Amino acid sequence: MELIIDAIITGILTGGVYALMASGLTLVFGVMEIINIAQGAFVILGAYLSYALAQHFHIDLFLGLLITMPVMFVLGVLIQVLFIRPLKRDRTMLSILVTFAVALIIEGVLTILFTANIVTLKAPYITQSFRIGNFYLSYIYVYGFLLSVVLLAGLYLLLYRTKFGQSVRASMLNRTAAQLIGIDVERVSALTFGIGVALTAAGGMAFGATTAFNPGSSYDLISRLLTIIVLGGMGSLSGALIASLGMLIIENVTAVVWSPTWSSTVFFVLLVVILILRPQGLLGKLEGRKQ
Amino acid sequence: MITARKYGKPVGLLALLGVAIAFPLVFSDPTYTTIAVFALIFASAASGWNIFAGYTGYIALGHAAYFGIGAYALAIICQRYNIPGGWEPIYLIPLCGLIAGVFAIPLGAIALRTRRHTFIVVTIATFFIVQLMAFNLRGLTNGSTGLDMPIPFQWGAGYQGGNQSIYNLPFYFTALALTIVALAVSWFIRHSKYGLGLLAIRDDEDRARGLGVRTGSSKLSAFVISAIFAGMAGALFAYFIGSVQPQFDFDPLFDLSIALMTFLGGIGTRAGPILGALVLEFAQQWLTLYFTQDGLYLILYGVLFLVVILLLPRGVIPSLQELWAKGRARGRIGPLVLPVKTPVMSAGTTSPPTATRMTGQAGETAHEEVPR
Numbered sequence: 001m002e003l004i005i006d007a008i009i010t011g012i013l014t015g016g017v018y019a020l021m022a023s024g025l026t027l028v029f030g031v032m033e034i035i036n037i038a039q040g041a042f043v044i045l046g047a048y049l050s051y052a053l054a055q056h057f058h059i060d061l062f063l064g065l066l067i068t069m070p071v072m073f074v075l076g077v078l079i080q081v082l083f084i085r086p087l088k089r090d091r092t093m094l095s096i097l098v099t100f101a102v103a104l105i106i107e108g109v110l111t112i113l114f115t116a117n118i119v120t121l122k123a124p125y126i127t128q129s130f131r132i133g134n135f136y137l138s139y140i141y142v143y144g145f146l147l148s149v150v151l152l153a154g155l156y157l158l159l160y161r162t163k164f165g166q167s168v169r170a171s172m173l174n175r176t177a178a179q180l181i182g183i184d185v186e187r188v189s190a191l192t193f194g195i196g197v198a199l200t201a202a203g204g205m206a207f208g209a210t211t212a213f214n215p216g217s218s219y220d221l222i223s224r225l226l227t228i229i230v231l232g233g234m235g236s237l238s239g240a241l242i243a244s245l246g247m248l249i250i251e252n253v254t255a256v257v258w259s260p261t262w263s264s265t266v267f268f269v270l271l272v273v274i275l276i277l278r279p280q281g282l283l284g285k286l287e288g289r290k291q
Numbered sequence: 292m293i294t295a296r297k298y299g300k301p302v303g304l305l306a307l308l309g310v311a312i313a314f315p316l317v318f319s320d321p322t323y324t325t326i327a328v329f330a331l332i333f334a335s336a337a338s339g340w341n342i343f344a345g346y347t348g349y350i351a352l353g354h355a356a357y358f359g360i361g362a363y364a365l366a367i368i369c370q371r372y373n374i375p376g377g378w379e380p381i382y383l384i385p386l387c388g389l390i391a392g393v394f395a396i397p398l399g400a401i402a403l404r405t406r407r408h409t410f411i412v413v414t415i416a417t418f419f420i421v422q423l424m425a426f427n428l429r430g431l432t433n434g435s436t437g438l439d440m441p442i443p444f445q446w447g448a449g450y451q452g453g454n455q456s457i458y459n460l461p462f463y464f465t466a467l468a469l470t471i472v473a474l475a476v477s478w479f480i481r482h483s484k485y486g487l488g489l490l491a492i493r494d495d496e497d498r499a500r501g502l503g504v505r506t507g508s509s510k511l512s513a514f515v516i517s518a519i520f521a522g523m524a525g526a527l528f529a530y531f532i533g534s535v536q537p538q539f540d541f542d543p544l545f546d547l548s549i550a551l552m553t554f555l556g557g558i559g560t561r562a563g564p565i566l567g568a569l570v571l572e573f574a575q576q577w578l579t580l581y582f583t584q585d586g587l588y589l590i591l592y593g594v595l596f597l598v599v600i601l602l603l604p605r606g607v608i609p610s611l612q613e614l615w616a617k618g619r620a621r622g623r624i625g626p627l628v629l630p631v632k633t634p635v636m637s638a639g640t641t642s643p644p645t646a647t648r649m650t651g652q653a654g655e656t657a658h659e660e661v662p663r
Contacts, residue, residue, distance in 0.1 A: 035408060086601055090558075092408055093350045094600050097554065100547050101596030108589030116585065215586075219543055223419040230412045261427050268420045272401055275413060279404040 006135055007256045011249030013141040014210065016148035018244035021203035021221075022228040023155060023237055024196030030172040030235035031192045034084060034095035040222030041103035042197050046072060046204025047213055048110055051121055061123050061205055062147070068201040076197025080190045103218060110215035121209045144206035151202055152241070155195070159237075168192055172235060224264075231271050233284020242282060308471075315463045322580075324459040328531060330572035331466035332524050337549040337556075337564035338473035339520020342480055343513040344550070345559040348493030349403075351514065352546045353414030354521040356398070356421040357391040359541035361522025362529035363425065364390040366438040376441035381465050384526045391522020392515045394421075399514035403507070406496075415546075422541035437536030440529060462531050469527065470565060473520050477561050480513075489513055493559070548575075555599050557606030566607060571595075 025039045046068060053064040079102055087094045125139035159165035167188050170178040179185050207213070207221070228247055232239025250270065251263040258266075274282070315324045336358065344350050364387040369380055398421075402413045425432045432438065480486040488509050491499035500506045529535045549564075552571050556563030574595060582588045603610065 029408065033408065035411060083597060083601070089605070090554075092411070093550070093554070096350075096352070096411065097547060097551055097596060097600050101593040101600070104589045104593035104596065108586040108591075108593065111586030111589065112584070223415065226412045227416045227419075230409060230416060234409055234412070265420070265423055265427065268416065268423065271416060272420075275404065276401060279409070281409070284409075 002134055003256045004253055007252035008249055009135065009137070010141065011252040012245060013137075013145040014252075015245035015248035016145040016152075017203055017206040017210075018224070018228060018248055019241045020148040020151055020199055020206070022225050022232070022240040022244050023152060024199040024203075025225050026229040026232065026235055026237060026240045027155075027168075028193055028196040029229065030237075031168060031175075032084070032091075032095075032189050033175070034091060034099070035226075036099045036193075036196065037096055037222060038079075038099040038103040038106065039196070039200060039225055040218035040220075041106040042072065042076075042200040043204040043207055043221055044213060044215060044218045045106050045110065046201035047121070047208030048114055048119075048204075048215075049201065050205040050208060051114075051119060054121065054123070061121060061209060062143070065147075065202055065205060068205070069198045072201040073194040073198035076194035077190045079197075080193035084193070085186060085190070103222075107215045107218060114215065116214050116216065118212045118214045120212045121205070123209070126209050138210075140206075140209045144209060147202060147206060151199060155199070155237075158195075164188075164191070227268065227271050229281075231274060231281055233281030236281070236283040239281060239283035311467055312464075315460055321459055324463055326573060326576040328459060328462045328466050329528075329576060330569050331463070331470050332528050332531070333549060333552060333572045334565040334568035335466065335469040335473040336521050336524035336545075337552040337568045338470065338477055339517045339524070340549045341517075341553050341558065341560075341564040342473075342477050342520075343510075343517035345553060345564070346480065346486060346489035346493060347510055347513055349406075349510065349514075350411050350550070351402070351414045351517070352411055352550065353398075353402070353416075353418035353421075354518065354549065355541055355543060355545040356418040357395055357518035357521040358525035358528070358545055359421065359425060359535075359537070360391040360394050361387040361525030362535045362540040363432060363438070364522070365526040365529055366440055366535045367431065369441050370438060374441060378461070380441060380530050381461065381527075384465070384469075384523050384530075387526035388519040388523035391525070392519040395515045395518030396511070399511050399518070403510050403514065415543075418541065418543070418546065422537055425537040425541055432537070435537055437534055439534045440532075442533065462527070465527055469520075469523055474561065474565060476516065476520075480516075481561055485509065490559075548572075551596060551599065554606055555603065557608035557610075560606070560608045563606055563608045571599075 021039065021043055025036055028034065028036050049068040049071065050061050050064050053059040053067065054061055059067070083098045083102065084095055087098065123140070125143060127138075129136045129138040131137075157165075159168055167178065167183045170181070170183055171185050171188050171192075175185055178188075211217075224247070228243045229240050231247070232241070232243035247267050250267050254263040254266045314327060318324065318327075336354070340351070340354055361384075365380060365383060368374065368383060368387070374380060374383070398417045402410055402417060405413050426435055480489070488499065488504040488506075491502070491504050492506055492510060496506055525540060529540060532539070548571065549568070552567035553564040554567070555571060556565065556567030558564075575592060578588055578591050578595070582591055
């Protein structure tokens with residue numbers, strides 16, 4: 001029983017980090033109707049940036065985010081402007097291919113710079129843990145969770161309390177109508193893509209601090225992130241939150257009561273069952289006919 | 292023009308077939324024939340994928356699952372029934388395709404409950420589920436170690452092992468046969484009432500249903516047909532490689548490769564996927580051969596992806612058809628009848644296409660943008 005409670009707590013804490021990574025993905029989908037396959041590669045890139053800063057300049061992982069997040073933001077905007085904006089027809093499909101190409105290039109660059117060896121981030125708070133009641137919690141899980149909460153709250157404020165957020169939400173509701181009332185949808189798209197990528201810098205640091213990684217880790221990540229946003233309903237931020245918490249709790253509990261090898265399978269089976277009952281996901285809108 | 296069209300096409304196709312048959316005999320260097328076998332395997336898979344994705348407009352990115360199922364089916368059958376190397380595994384390839392097709396029925400039915408973007412993501416998810424099964428069902432698949440195929444050491448009289456250039460030949464002709472079958476099925480479907488129904492689904496699914504197209508069963512059957520071709524390609528691939536492993540036979544790169552090949556040639560066209568597969572697979576194998584450093588190869592392949600998509604988003608065949616139709620219109624009728632100047636078109640294939648409508652001229656295979 002204690003093990004199960006422990007698994008649930010770990011699930012909630014790591015689920016927060018996944019929510020951070022998935023929210024960027026679902027936000028980009030909501031605004032641009034494109035699926036960013038490179039999100040997993042961006043997470044790994046973010047992890048490596050933090051790794052490089054910590055190794056060569058001895059910058060603390062959390063302080064380093066002040067550098068890596070703006071860098072990743074600019075990178076995201078550039079990729080949107082250079083590669084995604086020129087796509088005029090078959091946007092959905094071609095954007096998948098383009099972002100996959102970006103993911104391949106990132107993986108290649110990282111392999112050349114850092115080799116394919118598995119690395120871990122190092123900091124005193126990663127190895128230390130503290131005790132609440134009968135449970136031992138690692139500091140990094142708590143810090144990573146708090147970081148996610150702060151950033152997600154910031155994202156919420158940006159979306160619901162600013163004029164830019166209003167344009168983002170308007171573009172999500174109806175791209176054409178937003179254009180008609182004078183919103184520069186292309187600019188909003190570029191900035192949204194940048195924000196989505198910048199969030200992965202933080203998510204990547206928290207991911208890299210809890211998991212060993214190499215340039216090829218992005219495939220496993222992107223499959224999880226995609227299932228999270230499908231389960232939550234594509235384009236729904238709160239759906240992505242619920243789905244990532246649910247996924248990580250289910251995985252951790254399955255790993256304890258059954259076996260770690262089957263932990264993702266249980267989640268995938270659950271995904272299939274939910275899709276049979278609710279094809280649009282937990283909080284998604286039913287896709288109807290669009291004119 | 293009519294006579295040229297009537298006789299030109301079969302003669303051209305026969306000539307192409309002759310070139311394809313003569314190729315391994317002329318270029319007997321195993322380096323070339325190996326690349327050619329891979330290219331043809333991918334051509335058959337891409338052509339099968341196009342039957343579903345190109346005609347219905349539903350983009351499925353999980354066909355690596357059926358590719359892998361076909362590969363594992365052949366490996367498991369060969370191991371359970373002690374089938375020796377040689378021609379027998381090749382006769383079993385259609386059966387492996389059918390097994391992949393059986394798996395595609397429930398998986399396709401679940402995925403097809405969704406549409407458009409969600410469908411894409413669900414097919415990716417089903418792929419990862421199946422890959423996970425290949426890792427985890429150790430009793431059947433031997434986990435991440437994989438299974439060995441029987442060694443095709445003897446191809447009957449005269450095909451003794453050791454000579455690599457002869458060793459490749461049976462694989463080459465099997466792959467060629469698979470490609471021709473895929474092309475023929477694609478052609479028949481494109482010219483049948485069933486194929487018209489699929490095209491109607493691509494253009495407007497709800498209206499197609501209103502007009503009496505059985506959208507559900509049409510979509511599912513096209514999905515299963517394309518999965519059968521992916522499974523057969525997978526089985527042949529596994530036999531050629533000599534072993535099956537979860538990470539190579541369930542490869543996410545496979546899905547994106549066949550999708551890119553189809554897009555390069557022209558999605559929804561009959562010959563496009565095959566053209567794209569031949570060009571891209573040769574390019575990819577060449578890159579792997581000459582840039583052995585792991586990361587560099589990935590970068591170059593990514594750049595190749597980007598160049599293809601950004602320069603030729605419509606694909607080679609639609610762009611050529613458009614040019615040809617335009618040239619013909621200009622030559623025969625002259626500028627008098629051309630209603631409006633078409634300045635956007637004049638830049639040729641390299642210009643990013645605007646949504647210019649040339650559908651009447653561009654022929655029935657032009658993939659028209661559906662207003663969304």
